[in-house]
């Protein structure tokens with residue numbers, strides 16, 4: 001088979017590879033594979049992905065083509081590989097060629113990805129030059145989206161621009177046979193970023209020579225300190241999860257009254273000691289996206305009640321940066337060896353209450369110093385604020401399926417193929433207001449942004465406008481069409497209306513939900529959509545939120561809706577579910593009914609006079625817009641059962657109501673009916 005015939009037995013093939021194939025080590029992989037098979041030819045990145053030609057014995061070329069997809073590097077996602085025959089040219093050398101300068105690559109940036117097994121081994125190997133170096137990465141792992149400033153994806157256009165590679169790193173970077181060939185964030189202790197441990201007034205801690213900043217931080221965590229930690233997409237606040245007083249202190253300082261905190265476990269087995277994990281949950285926890293996974297809490301888990309008050313579930317994630325690995329390892333070493341399973345760390349967003357997560361160093365110091373006892377920081381800037389993603393698994397007839405609750409770090413900026421032919425025009429979709437994301441699209445692809453958050457916060461609004469500019473640059477999208485919510489007061493709508501020289505298209509909120517669901521599943525429709533939501537501006541000017549829509553990507557008809565009720569006193573009804581209980585009782589009483597009496601579960605918890613006043617608002621509709629919101633119906637039901645007359649965040653009453661369900665109830669509706677729901681409360 002290795003006997004090489006002269007020219008007649010030779011074969012040359014050209015292959016075009018599309019998908020996520022740039023910046024993921026695909027060219028060096030092709031180079032090595034071609035070398036192994038003794039093939040000549042070339043490989044290059046261009047505007048459509050990777051283009052390559054290989055030439056050699058027919059058997060070797062066939063072997064190359066059959067191995068090309070299956071053995072691709074871990075971060076590569078191959079969407080299409082097409083091959084064609086070419087005339088052999090007698091080429092015996094294989095080369096990585098420069099990218100042609102005619103055109104902009106479609107997907108030059110990939111999501112941030114967790115430390116790979118090879119880097120982890122180096123990190124923990126005392127003989128390696130990167131031993132305990134918290135910025136170790138390679139072509140198969142490391143920060144991407146969060147450090148990119150512009151295109152092409154090249155070191156000068158990342159936040160690594162200020163670090164000049166030492167000779168060793170440079171040699172790795174230039175060697176196609178090396179795992180760090182063209183790894184843009186490549187660094188080592190000689191030349192790369194470094195960490196330091198600061199007191200809340202910004203002074204570096206004096207550390208004994210035998211300890212580095214991570215070890216000192218881990219020891220402080222063991223002793224009950226709250227640590228602000230600079231991560232990949234922003235700052236976290238960390239503390240040991242098993243100590244009630246420590247977690248309560250963090251909660252009090254953060255003013256995060258009831259929302260659950262996520263936990264970082266050192267290993268999958270440690271995670272399994274905290275929550276009940278099925279196969280799908282295990283896969284998700286270890287996946288390259290490294291999301292927070294929600295799962296049922298184990299009764300015996302060493303987790304303080306203050307971590308997730310009133311919730312039968314915990315959100316757990318695994319370490320995804322070298323800094324996390326070192327911190328968790330050191331923390332475990334320092335912890336009581338008898339505590340099995342390992343104690344996890346609370347790892348929650350570095351912010352106060354509902355503000356966006358801090359990612360700029362000065363801002364973090366100002367906002368987090370009052371909360372943290374120590375700050376573990378580093379000097380690699382974060383370009384784009386990116387929260388941890390949150391997923392959960394639901395049972396489906398075809399088997400368990402993951403449902404995305406917050407799509408951000410690890411997933412963004414992967415693109416979504418659009419159903420049908422996609423859009424021939426460049427589009428920007430501005431999104432809603434409370435949990436904003438935006439989206440840009442062209443051709444057959446859409447890029448949904450990271451989770452932006454509540455635009456009413458000034459910092460978040462800035463992330464929104466800067467994020468849009470960033471995405472337009474990264475993906476070379478020049479919007480011709482700008483779509484917006486129908487709500488005239490949404491700041492995202494106002495932003496859209498100020499864009500000049502574009503065609504504006506208003507999209508009804510729940511039609512957008514239906515279309516997004518179709519797009520996510522690659523379906524063009526038509527379909528019937530049941531959209532159960534909190535609030536969305538309806539085409540009749542009322543507040544919609546429990547809608548049955550029939551239609552497709554372009555158009556829908558409202559074919560059903562929840563019976564309307566009043567929102568007594570407007571937005572205040574969201575914070576006070578007892579008002580919705582009152583409104584629903586009034587609505588159920590029919591037009592002729594008198595004021596509803598206070599139900600037993602709310603007796604003594606709402607003043608009679610106030611109840612009567614709200615009942616009057618609900619009856620007359622004064623200052624009380626009409627709504628078909630499903631979220632408000634859930635609130636009403638929860639309040640009627642005495643769960644929560646008032647809430648600290650939207651959806652809290654419904655979440656706590658759901659938490660009371662007995663999973664052992666034999667007459668329960670099957671788990672299937674739970675698909676697609678989202679939870680408002682997670683960090």
Ligand SMILES: [Zn+2]
Nearest residue numbers: 116119138141
């Ligand atoms: Zn690596």
Ligand SMILES: [Zn+2]
Nearest residue numbers: 166169188191
């Ligand atoms: Zn170096």
